[in-house]
Amino acid sequence: MNAALFDELGRIVGPRWVRHRRSELSTYAMDGLPTHESIPGVVVMPGTPQEVRQLVRLLHLIQVPFVARGAGTGLSGGALADSDAVLITLTRLNRILRVQPSERRAVVQPGVVNARLSEAVAPLGLQYVPDPSSQAACTVGGNVAENAGGPHCLKYGVTTNHIVSLEVVLPDGSLTRLGSEQGEPWGPDLVGLFVGSEGMFGIATEITVRLELVPQSVRTMLADFMTVRAASEAVSSIIAAGIVPAALEMMDRACVAAVEASIYAAGYPTDAAAVLLVELDGQAEAVGAEAQTVQDILLECGAREVRSASAAADRARLWQGRKKAFGAMGRIAPDLAVQDAVVPRSALPDIMDQIEEIRSRHGLTISNVFHAGDGNLHPNISFDRRNPAILARVQLACREIMAVCVAAGGSITGEHGVGSDKLDYMPWIFDAETLGAMRAVRRAFDPAERANPGKVVPIHACREWHAVKSARA
Amino acid sequence: MSDVIFARLRALLGTAGVDRDTHGLAKASPDSSEALSLVCRLAHEEGWKIRVEGRGTWLPPDAPADLVVSTRALEQIVSVSPADLVATVQAGASVEALRRRLADYGMWLAVDPPGRPDRSIGSVIATATAGPLRHGFGPVRDHVLGCTVATGDGRLVNAGGRVVKNVAGYDLTKLQVGGFGGFGIIAEAHLRLRALPRADVTLVARGARDALTATARELVTAQLLPSALELLSPALAAESEWVLAARFLGTDAAVQADVRRLGSAGEQEWEPLPTDRTAAFWSVAARGTLGGPITLRLGVVGDGVDEAIDLLSHDLDEGLVSAGAGLGMIRWTGDAPVEQLRSLRRAAAAREIPMTLERAPWPVRRALGHFGAYREGVGQIVGRLRDTFDPGQCLTVALEGVDNV
Numbered sequence: 001m002n003a004a005l006f007d008e009l010g011r012i013v014g015p016r017w018v019r020h021r022r023s024e025l026s027t028y029a030m031d032g033l034p035t036h037e038s039i040p041g042v043v044v045m046p047g048t049p050q051e052v053r054q055l056v057r058l059l060h061l062i063q064v065p066f067v068a069r070g071a072g073t074g075l076s077g078g079a080l081a082d083s084d085a086v087l088i089t090l091t092r093l094n095r096i097l098r099v100q101p102s103e104r105r106a107v108v109q110p111g112v113v114n115a116r117l118s119e120a121v122a123p124l125g126l127q128y129v130p131d132p133s134s135q136a137a138c139t140v141g142g143n144v145a146e147n148a149g150g151p152h153c154l155k156y157g158v159t160t161n162h163i164v165s166l167e168v169v170l171p172d173g174s175l176t177r178l179g180s181e182q183g184e185p186w187g188p189d190l191v192g193l194f195v196g197s198e199g200m201f202g203i204a205t206e207i208t209v210r211l212e213l214v215p216q217s218v219r220t221m222l223a224d225f226m227t228v229r230a231a232s233e234a235v236s237s238i239i240a241a242g243i244v245p246a247a248l249e250m251m252d253r254a255c256v257a258a259v260e261a262s263i264y265a266a267g268y269p270t271d272a273a274a275v276l277l278v279e280l281d282g283q284a285e286a287v288g289a290e291a292q293t294v295q296d297i298l299l300e301c302g303a304r305e306v307r308s309a310s311a312a313a314d315r316a317r318l319w320q321g322r323k324k325a326f327g328a329m330g331r332i333a334p335d336l337a338v339q340d341a342v343v344p345r346s347a348l349p350d351i352m353d354q355i356e357e358i359r360s361r362h363g364l365t366i367s368n369v370f371h372a373g374d375g376n377l378h379p380n381i382s383f384d385r386r387n388p389a390i391l392a393r394v395q396l397a398c399r400e401i402m403a404v405c406v407a408a409g410g411s412i413t414g415e416h417g418v419g420s421d422k423l424d425y426m427p428w429i430f431d432a433e434t435l436g437a438m439r440a441v442r443r444a445f446d447p448a449e450r451a452n453p454g455k456v457v458p459i460h461a462c463r464e465w466h467a468v469k470s471a472r473a
Numbered sequence: 474m475s476d477v478i479f480a481r482l483r484a485l486l487g488t489a490g491v492d493r494d495t496h497g498l499a500k501a502s503p504d505s506s507e508a509l510s511l512v513c514r515l516a517h518e519e520g521w522k523i524r525v526e527g528r529g530t531w532l533p534p535d536a537p538a539d540l541v542v543s544t545r546a547l548e549q550i551v552s553v554s555p556a557d558l559v560a561t562v563q564a565g566a567s568v569e570a571l572r573r574r575l576a577d578y579g580m581w582l583a584v585d586p587p588g589r590p591d592r593s594i595g596s597v598i599a600t601a602t603a604g605p606l607r608h609g610f611g612p613v614r615d616h617v618l619g620c621t622v623a624t625g626d627g628r629l630v631n632a633g634g635r636v637v638k639n640v641a642g643y644d645l646t647k648l649q650v651g652g653f654g655g656f657g658i659i660a661e662a663h664l665r666l667r668a669l670p671r672a673d674v675t676l677v678a679r680g681a682r683d684a685l686t687a688t689a690r691e692l693v694t695a696q697l698l699p700s701a702l703e704l705l706s707p708a709l710a711a712e713s714e715w716v717l718a719a720r721f722l723g724t725d726a727a728v729q730a731d732v733r734r735l736g737s738a739g740e741q742e743w744e745p746l747p748t749d750r751t752a753a754f755w756s757v758a759a760r761g762t763l764g765g766p767i768t769l770r771l772g773v774v775g776d777g778v779d780e781a782i783d784l785l786s787h788d789l790d791e792g793l794v795s796a797g798a799g800l801g802m803i804r805w806t807g808d809a810p811v812e813q814l815r816s817l818r819r820a821a822a823a824r825e826i827p828m829t830l831e832r833a834p835w836p837v838r839r840a841l842g843h844f845g846a847y848r849e850g851v852g853q854i855v856g857r858l859r860d861t862f863d864p865g866q867c868l869t870v871a872l873e874g875v876d877n878v
Contacts, residue, residue, distance in 0.1 A: 102776050104774075242669065242723070289726025342638050344556075344636060411639040
């Protein structure tokens with residue numbers, strides 16, 4: 001990176017929006033995952049979609065790689081840039097451009113903070129459903145890149161189910177629109193392909209999202225169990241009864257202990273092996289009847305106590321421990337590696353036993369708080385990364401946890417993405433041919449592979465695909 | 474030529490896997506993903522054009538080709554996991570066979586595609602043809618967790634996985650759902666299931682179209698949560714007036730609550746269908762889609778449904794129309810010359826409404842393409858993707874249509 005490039009970038013966005021001093025760059029050396037670190041060559045902060053396009057066009061002409069970044073809350077090292085790359089942060093593009101209540105659509109810029117969107121449409125009786133734990137800080141653009149989830153995705157689906165159209169700056173600086181505001185793809189489903197592509201297909205500069213009605217009635221229930229297995233069986237029984245809760249979350253003993261020892265104490269029973277949070281929503285009569293069924297199931301499966309709340313303030317109290325669990329874990333150690341894996345729901349009890357075995361063998365502190373209804377685990381390891389021996393054990397334990405989840409027929413990530421962190425695990429779940437296909441698809445959007453290089457697809461593990469240049473199109 | 478292909482295929486698959494179609498064309502029916510990939514590889518190496526067929530109930534078997542590849546022998550329901558609500562199914566299995574098998578376990582796939590019950594799952598996925606249940610359970614893409622695909626040059630790609638939440642790698646499954654086979658032949662799919670609902674109630678209202686669409690809009694804003702809210706033209710419903718059908722699926726409590734609220738909302742009179750007629754009602758509507766040689770869909774959100782049906786009536790005819798009256802998608806079946814269809818697509822595009830040709834005789838598909846012209850910049854990406862997944866252009870699929878290239 002040289003001064004001439006900084007000047008060029010400054011000419012597009014204004015010099016104050018270009019950061020290249022070491023002290024400034026270190027802010028961007030990590031995302032939410034403390035096990036990966038990389039200092040970008042320069043950081044540039046466009047304020048308009050036109051500036052994004054001009055930047056990407058410039059970088060295309062001089063063949064410099066770039067990485068798009070939202071709020072930097074990601075948990076896979078996906079928004080880190082190397083010293084030879086330009087980091088483009090999109091947090092200044094934070095306008096909600098339009099809300100169309102009758103069509104249940106909102107059009108937003110990528111830097112809009114997730115929670116701000118729901119707040120803005122709440123007076124209209126609408127909500128934007130995907131609610132990652134970082135929703136008070138993370139951006140919709142980042143959610144699109146990672147196909148983010150959240151507790152309420154069990155019933156309503158993850159980010160990809162809520163994005164209907166995207167305006168995209170492709171890696172060569174050209175502008176295109178994918179999908180339609182009607183929700184029907186315009187041609188092949190390129191919106192579906194783009195969402196979750198981790199910033200490697202281009203930069204979304206305008207995002208049209210689907211909004212949902214705020215449900216008429218909501219009931220939150222909290223049940224505690226003496227074994228994780230009993231709590232897991234309750235989860236399966238609820239789903240098997242044909243009830244799809246809005247959320248179905250589990251916390252283990254270590255997680256509850258961390259919460260209850262913190263200022264976020266929510267009155268969860270600390271002697272329980274697992275606590276389940278079940279949230280039902282819909283019409284009042286239906287919610288009432290389903291809540292009774294769920295309560296019966298919970299008790300049949302061995303719940304010691306079931307607490308239930310309908311008023312917003314009471315529900316918030318039940319949720320407090322879950323929502324603040326990550327904050328509470330911050331008290332235990334300076335660093336927290338929030339892991340993410342998925343297993344078939346039926347494998348949950350066995351996997352929890354295996355994670356406990358891995359924890360004990362490595363002498364680590366692991367708290368589990370996760371989306372049990374989806375089988376989406378978050379084993380969180382508290383540690384101090386200044387101690388290299390412990391860091392090595394953490395990384396080994398993460399690897400072993402991934403291995404047992406894959407062996408159970410699961411996936412290496414349910415909502416955090418592959419980024420840099422899971423690159424090595426990709427060949428565990430995809431063969432060389434499929435990895436080759438992914439790389440080839442990436443090249444359809446970015447032939448020079450300059451957008452967020454080095455992430456998601458481990459190039460050494462790909463079988464080579466050569467797309468012929470045909471007369472087609 | 475045909476004899477050579479026939480012999481080469483028999484050498485590859487054995488006599489049982491190869492026969493001839495009614496026009497004497499060699500027809501390969503591989504019974505595994507691997508065998509399917511071998512057939513594609515051979516065709517790629519020899520430069521033969523492939524026509525893909527499922528169970529022969531949706532697209533007419535008329536695309537010009539050197540050989541036919543049928544997924545009919547790929548009909549295994551490979552696995553069903555009741556506890557995880559996931560099934561793995563080969564592409565040639567019929568919707569009906571899957572329905573029966575899942576019902577044994579108290580489960581179902583919440584997709585009610587147009588066409589006949591013996592339509593193949595692969596066809597439903599490749600064309601992304603969702604039915605009225607799209608309103609409550611989402612489009613076809615929401616039900617497909619992953620799939621195995623043989624590319625035009627015989628590579629096997631395993632997209633997605635068997636878990637309900639998964640963001641590992643790019644979401645290649647999305648390219649195959651609704652890709653009309655332009656990016657490979659689906660061999661197998663992992664599907665997301667649901668527990669069979671305890672209650673299944675359908676109510677119908679009859680009347681003028683605009684009154685029914687107004688009713689539908691009110692229901693959507695009134696927090697009623699039907700699984701389907703479908704407007705059917707008189708011809709499709711086989712009645713003298715337009716019909717708005719609301720279907721409620723779920724627990725007894727939820728369904729009863731919705732039905733009560735429906736009765737008290739607005740002026741519209743609703744008639745509950747007898748339980749034993751519900752399945753027949755929806756199946757007649759699904760089969761009605763085959764009542765003409767051409768079926769197309771328009772993507773429309775709620776408020777635009779009336780205008781879009783006007784557009785259809787103006788450019789074509791009212792014909793057999795089924796419209797998701799709440800959150801929008803209109804399906805039309807009938808017959809019309811290419812020029813009129815092209816004019817409709819242009820008029821729709823001017824209103825930002827995408828029109829997808831779902832089924833039609835080959836000359837119409839070839840002229841118009843399933844998708845027609847793309848937006849600026851998209852055609853280049855789609856072209857590269859097709860070159861990636863079918864480098865020898867072996868798969869005879871008209872995504873764009875010759876008029877739009």
